Amino acid sequence: MRWKEIDTMKCSVARTLSVIGDRWTILIVRDVFLGLRRFELIQRDLGLTPHRLSDRLRGLVRDGILTRVAYEKRPPRFEYRLTEKGIDLYPLIVVMMEWGDRWMAGRAGPPVELVHRTCGHSIKPELTCPSCKSKIEPREMSAQAGPALKSRRTVGRTLEQPPVSGLKL
Amino acid sequence: MRWKEIDTMKCSVARTLSVIGDRWTILIVRDVFLGLRRFELIQRDLGLTPHRLSDRLRGLVRDGILTRVAYEKRPPRFEYRLTEKGIDLYPLIVVMMEWGDRWMAGRAGPPVELVHRTCGHSIKPELTCPSCKSKIEPREMSAQAGPALKSRRTVGRTLEQPPVSGLKL
DNA sequence: TTGACTAACTTCTATTTTGGAACTTAGTAT
């Protein structure tokens, strides 16, 4: 399968990757979250070529993650802002950051901390169940076919790892 | 900057991407979560070439996300299992899935639903603040320098989008 | 004991994507 066809998969993870799944896109979005909204600043921060950045920004605008806004008429200058769709990528950035903090940070510790301004604490956000309000552990979850996949009944029981291989999915 | 040097950035998001940031890796991990643990099954599900899959699996084992376990001696057969480090990628898969469900699912609706077996409900997990227990909205968060980045004080106030550009970070 | 089949790969080559360096555009500032 070619990468271009990835969004034809019946899988929301794959479809998400079709938009933000290349090398630099997530880091560009992270930069915009952190306040770097202009071409030159992002380019310098990430150390990528103008060509690549230009391409990625065009893609992000096309896909509705960013908008290109003139912040100055003469000379013409532009900045990139997150749309609602883009802002909604925040949890993704957060969980990537948490995983990196836990598994990839050296002894120096995490480079960045998150602060919940509402309550004032420095926190590590957790995935919780909106129904029973408890923290979600991976082994407590199952996946089942949703509206768009009625044919198969059970898609998979996540995270059971029996010694045998008799999976049939 | 070359992609190989990406893990030298002082950023947990970048370091996470250095492990799972290429085209197929996340989808491979997703498949293993869903119970597809064998080479051939994953290959068929994703439609990628054996070469590519072989490469990626080798990488995932090297990085401690998966382990390669013989489930049969003669003939020699292997399956791939998630390590704790790999299981800890579950929130990442979940938030990608949620974003895809919200922004990329057609009118057919989400392909897959998550069930919290503990409470029995079909749910959409939410990021919450472990301190004040409320759901986290992107605009309520700030990022600040952590242990490994003491020099700069404020890394960025996330998600404020003033009309002007006077950011100095 | 040959021939077909299977899972888990590897090797080779063509195509696509990414990276590096230099150049362009539309201005301002001296």
Next chain:
DNA sequence: ATACTAAGTTCCAAAATAGAAGTTAGTCAA
């Protein structure tokens, strides 16, 4: 007129990925 800036584009080389075919270590059926 000369230098400087932000936001790019163009061109070519290098690296990563895709497609097709071949390999290894076995089982199974005739």
